[in-house]
Amino acid sequence: MPVTTGDNLEPLMAGTGWFATQAVVDAAKVNAYAEEMAQGNWTWLPLNRQNPIIVDQSGKIMSGHHRLVAARIADVVVPEAAIQRFPGMTLRPVKLWHDVRVR
């Protein structure tokens, strides 16, 4: 189910163990990613291994909000190899998923 502007992401992201640190996600981008994932066109780690999803020790997302939300929409499991665990905790404050604005 695609997201639209103003949606509450809490139901979608509940129970994932991932916590947002970004204030906004772009609905068009998330939906486009989700479509690619659902069709099996998504490369979780390109050959050059750039652009990993990065999550700190407490589950705070440091990079990859759009991809993790898209994976939930597409109902696909994010391979562990695609996630880099950052040592320690980022100082970035957590945003509750229902406070993350979908635009």
Add this chain to the structure above:
Amino acid sequence: MGFESYTVVLTPQRMTLPAADRNVTGVQQIVGELQQKWPVIRLDEEELSSRSSPPAKGEACLVYETAQGLFQVLLTPSQGQVSVSVRFAYCNPRAVYRPFIEVVSWLMERYRMQAYVMASDSIPDLTDPRKVAATLIPSMDYNRSLWQTDVRTTEEVVLRPAEAVERFVSPRVLNASLTPA
């Protein structure tokens, strides 16, 4: 994008019909006008090669790269309009703020766009190009300081966001996994 980069997203302002008619602008027109205004701006082939998914139809990725720093401009057609993301990695010299702000302000003025900051929910949507610098600079400094604290360096290097992660983050993650508990 994430904790390694500062992103401003620009979308067309809602407007009256006559103004909207003047604002029907395609990706290629914006690319052409940006390159005419800033000849240093070029297509970013390296970014396209590192993407996780095929480029969207009509999408364009540009890069501004000088000794002042590097930022990217991603243009995406959406529902008959164009959405523009402008972003720089925090490891770039602070001097990148100036051309970054100039491009954001110019896009807002030229195409009647409004802008918002991906990282912040405390900054209201920007509609006045004259207020961009005063609004964004404190926010850029704050988020840049968070990056520097997270990666424990104030080193400045001209890099793309993905390159910044590769240089400053990936080695730490690898080292952490090799460290005995």
